[in-house]
Amino acid sequence: MKIWLNGKLLEKEDAKISVFDHGLLYGDGVFEGIRAYKGRVFKLGEHLERLYDSAKAIMLEIPLSVGQFEKAVLETLRGNKLREAYIRAVVTRGTGDLGLDPRKCPRPTIFIITDKIVLYPQEFYENGLRIITVSTRRNIPEAVNPGIKSLNYLNNILAKIEANLGGYPEAIMLNKDGFVAECTGDNIFICRDGVLTTPPSSIGALKGITRDTVMEIARKKLKLEVREELFTRFHLFTSGECFLTGTAAEVIPVTEIDGRKIGSGIPGKNTLRIMKEFRKLTGSQGTRI
Numbered sequence: 001m002k003i004w005l006n007g008k009l010l011e012k013e014d015a016k017i018s019v020f021d022h023g024l025l026y027g028d029g030v031f032e033g034i035r036a037y038k039g040r041v042f043k044l045g046e047h048l049e050r051l052y053d054s055a056k057a058i059m060l061e062i063p064l065s066v067g068q069f070e071k072a073v074l075e076t077l078r079g080n081k082l083r084e085a086y087i088r089a090v091v092t093r094g095t096g097d098l099g100l101d102p103r104k105c106p107r108p109t110i111f112i113i114t115d116k117i118v119l120y121p122q123e124f125y126e127n128g129l130r131i132i133t134v135s136t137r138r139n140i141p142e143a144v145n146p147g148i149k150s151l152n153y154l155n156n157i158l159a160k161i162e163a164n165l166g167g168y169p170e171a172i173m174l175n176k177d178g179f180v181a182e183c184t185g186d187n188i189f190i191c192r193d194g195v196l197t198t199p200p201s202s203i204g205a206l207k208g209i210t211r212d213t214v215m216e217i218a219r220k221k222l223k224l225e226v227r228e229e230l231f232t233r234f235h236l237f238t239s240g241e242c243f244l245t246g247t248a249a250e251v252i253p254v255t256e257i258d259g260r261k262i263g264s265g266i267p268g269k270n271t272l273r274i275m276k277e278f279r280k281l282t283g284s285q286g287t288r289i
């Protein structure tokens with residue numbers, strides 16, 4: 001396996017970074033998770049735009065143009081002869097000293113890993129996930145805005161640990177006011193009476209690229225009304241359908257939340273149609289490798 005590191009394609013064993021890298025010492029950096037299907041990278045432009053926006057928000061200047069970054073991603077896929085892949089692009093503040101001052105890090109570290117990812121077994125896509133709400137609240141936007149896809153994922157990891165302790169694969173996180181925000185690595189949608197609702201990303205959630213794609217599918221293909229609106233656990237429990245979206249998980253049904261069956265306890269019909277339309281898009285769109 002070859003890794004792109006600071007401009008070079010290296011063997012995995014040789015792709016090493018310093019223990020003084022602030023990405024490691026402080027979670028000071030940004031990243032993207034991207035997918036390639038059938039020889040095309042899905043929504044590459046959107047992912048790179050979010051990467052550069054995240055970097056801008058933390059005042060990290062990526063020493064590559066967007067075009068150069070795009071080339072690097074494609075070069076890594078070609079170097080690994082991959083047509084189907086999960087791509088992880090990471091930009092850290094770079095190597096500095098033990099203080100947290102980012103001015104001591106003269107050069108960002110950039111690396112791109114292309115690999116496979118399987119988040120959930122097939123069975124969950126067919127029967128749905130059973131998940132819970134956890135007590136760890138999503139970070140407040142006034143501190144580290146969850147819209148920044150930063151390397152500091154402890155907020156999400158703490159929530160994941162809570163879910164795992166209860167024997168569940170994923171956690172619903174509320175924002176500080178108790179409204180549903182998102183899951184630890186996925187956005188959340190509910191559907192009832194022909195209306196598809198997802199929390200507005202401004203309340204403290206990542207503006208997911210799968211989320212945007214699904215909203216477009218729902219509007220254009222399913223002719224559903226789509227709302228970005230605040231809602232509570234009550235609305236989760238009483239929704240007819242629920243599903244999660246993310247680059248790695250794609251679209252996955254949720255059939256139980258906090259012990260309450262969602263709808264009739266099986267993946268909903270709109271969810272199944274959205275899953276199908278999403279698969280059609282990923283199999284036919286994207287930047288050619």
Ligand code: PMP
Pocket residue numbers: 033156182183184185186187205206207208209210211245246247248
């Ligand atoms: N929320 C969080 C916290 C995430 O980490 C992710 C995955 N990157 C998502 C939502 C889904 O975003 P996307 O559809 O862009 O992968």
